[in-house]
Amino acid sequence: MKKLTKMVSVVCMTCLLGTLAAGCSSSENGNTSSSANPAAKPVTYTMFFNYGIPEFPDNGGEAKAKIIAQMEKAGVQGVDYKISMISGDEYKTKLNLLISSGEIPDYFNVDSTQLAMYVDQGLLRPLDDLLAKAPNLMKFIPKERFEGVTFDGKIYAIPQGVRTESFNSPNTAGLLVRQDWLDNLGLKQPTTLDELHTVLKGFTHDDPDKNGQDDTYGLGGNKATVFNTVFGAYGIGLMSGSIFWTEKEGKIVKSFVTPEAKQALAVLQQWYKEGLIDPEFPVMEPKQGDARIINSKVGVFEGDAFGVNAIGGGYYTSLLKVLPTAKITMINRITGPDGKKGWPEVNPYSGGALRAISVDAKDPERLIQMLDWSVSDDANGGVNLLTYGEENVDYTFDETKNLITQKTSYSDLYAKGFSNPVRFVQVTDRRWTDNTVRAALEIASSEIVKNEWWKTVPAELDYPDLEKKLWTEYFVKIVTGVWPVDRFDEFVQNYYQQGGQKIEQQANEEWQKSKN
Amino acid sequence: MIRKSWGERTFEAGNMLLLALLSLVTLYPLWHEISISLSSAAGAMRGGLFLFPRGFTLDAYKSVLSSSFIWLAYRNSIFVAVVGTVLHVLFTATTAYALNKRGLPGVKAMTLLLIFTMVFSGGMIPTYLLVKSLGLTNTLWALIFPGMISAFNVIVMQSFMRTIPEEVEESAMMDGANPLRIFFTIIMPLCKPVIATIALWECVGLWNNFMQALIYLNDKKLFTLPLLLKEIIAGQQLATDSGQFTTFAAESAIAATVIVSIVPILAVYPFLQKYFMKGTMLGSVKS
Numbered sequence: 147m148k149k150l151t152k153m154v155s156v157v158c159m160t161c162l163l164g165t166l167a168a169g170c171s172s173s174e175n176g177n178t179s180s181s182a183n184p185a186a187k188p189v190t191y192t193m194f195f196n197y198g199i200p201e202f203p204d205n206g207g208e209a210k211a212k213i214i215a216q217m218e219k220a221g222v223q224g225v226d227y228k229i230s231m232i233s234g235d236e237y238k239t240k241l242n243l244l245i246s247s248g249e250i251p252d253y254f255n256v257d258s259t260q261l262a263m264y265v266d267q268g269l270l271r272p273l274d275d276l277l278a279k280a281p282n283l284m285k286f287i288p289k290e291r292f293e294g295v296t297f298d299g300k301i302y303a304i305p306q307g308v309r310t311e312s313f314n315s316p317n318t319a320g321l322l323v324r325q326d327w328l329d330n331l332g333l334k335q336p337t338t339l340d341e342l343h344t345v346l347k348g349f350t351h352d353d354p355d356k357n358g359q360d361d362t363y364g365l366g367g368n369k370a371t372v373f374n375t376v377f378g379a380y381g382i383g384l385m386s387g388s389i390f391w392t393e394k395e396g397k398i399v400k401s402f403v404t405p406e407a408k409q410a411l412a413v414l415q416q417w418y419k420e421g422l423i424d425p426e427f428p429v430m431e432p433k434q435g436d437a438r439i440i441n442s443k444v445g446v447f448e449g450d451a452f453g454v455n456a457i458g459g460g461y462y463t464s465l466l467k468v469l470p471t472a473k474i475t476m477i478n479r480i481t482g483p484d485g486k487k488g489w490p491e492v493n494p495y496s497g498g499a500l501r502a503i504s505v506d507a508k509d510p511e512r513l514i515q516m517l518d519w520s521v522s523d524d525a526n527g528g529v530n531l532l533t534y535g536e537e538n539v540d541y542t543f544d545e546t547k548n549l550i551t552q553k554t555s556y557s558d559l560y561a562k563g564f565s566n567p568v569r570f571v572q573v574t575d576r577r578w579t580d581n582t583v584r585a586a587l588e589i590a591s592s593e594i595v596k597n598e599w600w601k602t603v604p605a606e607l608d609y610p611d612l613e614k615k616l617w618t619e620y621f622v623k624i625v626t627g628v629w630p631v632d633r634f635d636e637f638v639q640n641y642y643q644q645g646g647q648k649i650e651q652q653a654n655e656e657w658q659k660s661k662n
Numbered sequence: 663m664i665r666k667s668w669g670e671r672t673f674e675a676g677n678m679l680l681l682a683l684l685s686l687v688t689l690y691p692l693w694h695e696i697s698i699s700l701s702s703a704a705g706a707m708r709g710g711l712f713l714f715p716r717g718f719t720l721d722a723y724k725s726v727l728s729s730s731f732i733w734l735a736y737r738n739s740i741f742v743a744v745v746g747t748v749l750h751v752l753f754t755a756t757t758a759y760a761l762n763k764r765g766l767p768g769v770k771a772m773t774l775l776l777i778f779t780m781v782f783s784g785g786m787i788p789t790y791l792l793v794k795s796l797g798l799t800n801t802l803w804a805l806i807f808p809g810m811i812s813a814f815n816v817i818v819m820q821s822f823m824r825t826i827p828e829e830v831e832e833s834a835m836m837d838g839a840n841p842l843r844i845f846f847t848i849i850m851p852l853c854k855p856v857i858a859t860i861a862l863w864e865c866v867g868l869w870n871n872f873m874q875a876l877i878y879l880n881d882k883k884l885f886t887l888p889l890l891l892k893e894i895i896a897g898q899q900l901a902t903d904s905g906q907f908t909t910f911a912a913e914s915a916i917a918a919t920v921i922v923s924i925v926p927i928l929a930v931y932p933f934l935q936k937y938f939m940k941g942t943m944l945g946s947v948k949s
Contacts, residue, residue: 198896200731204882233896236876243877246787247794467702467717557897566900 188224189509191516194241194251196499198233199560199567207563213531217519220526225516229567245269252507253517253570256303256500258294264502265297271503271510272300279511280518282527283307286573291497305497307521307573311548313584314574315591316492318450321375321480325473327354327445338481339379339413342446346422349445365417366444367427368435372621374448374489376413379482380406383490383595389613390490391598397654398598402617403641408634414625428622436461442469451476451586455579476586479593488595495600499572520570533575535564543577550577603652609645616640699723699917706913722914726894726922734883735890738802739869740926742886746806746868747861753811754860755853758819759845780813790877804878805871805886815860822856823849858937862930869927887923894919 206213206227217225230251232240238260244250245264256264264270277283286307295303308314328335328345331354336342346364348354354362367373377384382392382401391398392406401407417423424444427435438444439461454474456462465472479487503510520528530550534541540554540562559565566572579587620637623629642650666674697712700723705716726732760766761773784792789808790799798804826849834844850857872888879885885893898912 198893198900200729200882200885200890200893200897202882230880231893232876233893233900236892240876243787243790247791 188226189512190226190228191252191513193227193229194254195229195231195567196233196237196255197231197566199231201557201560202231202567203561203563207561209563209568212536213568216526216528216531217516220519222515222519225512231567250504250506252504253501253513256502261295261303261500261502265302269505270302271505271507272302273304273503274301276510276514277301280514282518282522283571286521288494290494294495294497295500303500303502304517304571305500307571309573309575312591313576313579313587315587317591317594318452318587319448319489320451320476320586320590322447322449322453322474323477324445325475326471330354330356335477336480337478339483342480346417346446350422354445355442361443363424363444364422364446366424366435366438366447368430368432369428370432371427371448373414375480377407377410378488378595379480379486380410381482381484381486382406383488383597386490387493389617391653393598398657399650403638408631411624411634412631415627415631418625419627428626440464440468442472451583451590454586455583476589478589488593491594491596493600501571517570521573529573532568533565535559535562540564548577552578599653599657601656603649603656605645605648605652609649612641612645616644695917695920698913699921701914722918725915726918731882731885731890732922735885735887738884739887742802742805743865743868747865749806750810750864751857751861754815754819755850755857757811758816758823759849762820762823776813776816793878799878800880800884802884805868805874819856819860822853826852855937858934862934865930866927891919891923
């Protein structure tokens with residue numbers, strides 16, 4: 147009985163000690179971080195990023211000393227960093243908590259809604275004067291991308307950059323084909339819609355995988371697929387994120403009300419009727435769509451240029467494990483009956499992951515100096531070290547081919563403290579791609595159909611169902627032949643009646659203004 | 663034995679079939695995860711119905727278990743679950759015991775205050791600020807202290823304690839036991855079923871606690887399993903999105919982590935199961 151009472155008191159004591167110890171350790175942390183760097187007036191920047199990288203060590207790992215040393219060589223003195231990360235929606239929750247409790251990090255990720263909110267609350271530092279002193283950031287970040295982060299004429303966040311090589315274009319999508327199937331059937335890569343039709347027929351009916359069974363489809367897809375190839379062949383970009391605006395007789399209209407869209411739908415319906423399109427595409431998740439590719443059920447599909455990378459770890463890698471003779475290539479844009487071709491562009495204004503600087507950040511000049519150094523290509527610049535680790539240890543760089551070969555896996559790089567977490571400003575850098583991928587990227591960045599108007603007009607927010615519900619229903623039902631192609635006219639009518647009129651009017655007003 | 667009619671027997675057969683189906687349906691997702699975690703990249707990505715692992719490999723487990731963080735997270739989770747459960751049960755029991763004494767001054771007000779917390783909570787930000795000003799953020803105690811007494815569990819415990827006849831206590835008092843001794847040597851042992859029940863609830867709750875861990879913990883060395891699990895899943899998705907090369911599919915790594923993190927709590931269940939039934943039922947019927 148005495149034992150029990152004793153135990154209770156021990157438990158209570160442990161609790162008390164625990165709290166005490168906890169209190170001590172947190173204050174200790176504060177001390178060490180500010181006294182870590184011997185240089186004059188060292189600053190530790192706290193950073194908070196939206197990433198899920200469990201391997202990255204809390205203290206920055208062995209990489210930190212190297213990074214700081216190189217920074218000092220380049221003239222950025224006395225800078226230290228402490229990075230914490232959480233991924234997804236939880237990032238927002240935690241960021242809001244930190245802000246409301248006054249623990250706002252110095253440098254952190256924001257999305258566009260948060261950005262607008264924080265700017266409103268005066269939590270972010272305007273960056274124009276700082277960016278003027280950051281030549282490398284200005285060099286790598288495309289001008290358009292600053293538009294989305296400008297409020298009342300001032301820039302409040304740093305968008306992602308793009309390196310200058312052409313293979314870094316954000317447009318990476320195209321049409322992928324099973325080259326080994328083409329070879330099996332003695333067909334050549336299709337260049338026109340008619341040739342593509344022939345190929346699809348061959349892939350569907352002529353047993354391209356030589357397994358003696360009629361178990362393949364020509365064209366694969368999933369519920370996110372809009373068959374951009376076919377719409378592109380009729381000269382319109384259908385969508386990338388949102389439905390595109392196409393110029394028609396001096397004004398802009400949504401692509402999906404144009405007669406070209408109807409023609410494209412007719413082609414798709416025809417193909418679907420002939421059994422060339424995977425009939426389950428409208429109900430498949432992207433992952434299930436990938437499973438069809440891996441199981442050699444489809445021969446032509448939309449994908450991005452990295453899809454041709456055999457060791458990329460994506461569906462191609464898996465496909466090769468199932469069938470070592472498989473070969474996926476990206477083919478040139480398909481030409482339509484009027485000689486048109488193309489692929490919808492990726493939003494040039496979207497800056498990817500945005501990062502902002504707190505209004506309370508100490509010595510922001512030094513922070514921006516550090517960020518500028520982090521993307522710099524100069525002799526002591528940070529980009530290679532931060533992105534790929536140490537030269538000849540973690541990667542080799544072939545200057546003539548402009549090719550970076552990585553030796554250390556990403557998870558080991560993270561564990562050392564390199565790569566994504568310390569890429570303080572993200573700059574698209576595809577110097578690691580080999581010639582196959584670069585060739586595919588070359589195709590994917592050519593023949594791009596522009597969207598005439600990227601901004602959302604107020605009426606679009608009032609009628610959000612037009613693109614997501616109305617169009618999707620007509621698209622799926624017409625392609626799968628449930629409804630005849632002529633009901634497309636009814637769609638156009640419905641669209642205009644249910645708010646499209648207003649959207650078009652507002653968009654045109656702004657579009658005209660921007661042209662003058 | 664009473665012979666069952668034909669109708670009864672068909673009903674029972676139907677019942678069995680239905681229940682068997684139901685348990686299959688609940689079991690399959692777990693089996694699916696186990697199969698995926700043991701499959702090779704190609705196998706895992708092929709999708710569809712998984713009855714057995716495709717291309718058996720332990721790579722995913724090797725990778726998951728070789729991360730130093732998983733062991734840290736295990737340690738943290740076990741610490742939180744064990745210490746948290748012990749403290750929770752102890753304080754819930756003492757509270758319930760005291761509030762059952764009608765003669766205690768202010769007992770009504772205390773009970774009201776307790777029940778008040780059942781209906782109203784501080785909300786996330788005020789609670790966070792409180793925990794922060796107590797100096798508990800970025801410690802594992804932040805997961806233990808704020809929820810140490812739950813009003814609901816106190817009420818469950820109270821109603822169970824009421825079933826213990828007062829004469830038991832009185833006779834102990836006669837023999838010269840002080841209240842502490844009565845509580846620990848008479849009441850607590852008699853409350854075993856309800857203690858086991860509450861311990862199980864609390865243990866599972868603490869083990870799965872994601873939100874509090876997310877909010878209060880910053881240092882990676884303090885991450886608990888649910889938090890780490892979430893990071894690993896996000897990390898795998900990042901790896902797939904940026905086309906990084908791995909020998910096992912992201913699916914397999916995620917599945918392996920899921921399995922690794924649920925095994926301990928799964929192992930606790932059978933031992934507490936027998937008390938569980940008793941504990942939830944007892945006190946529900948009063949004579």
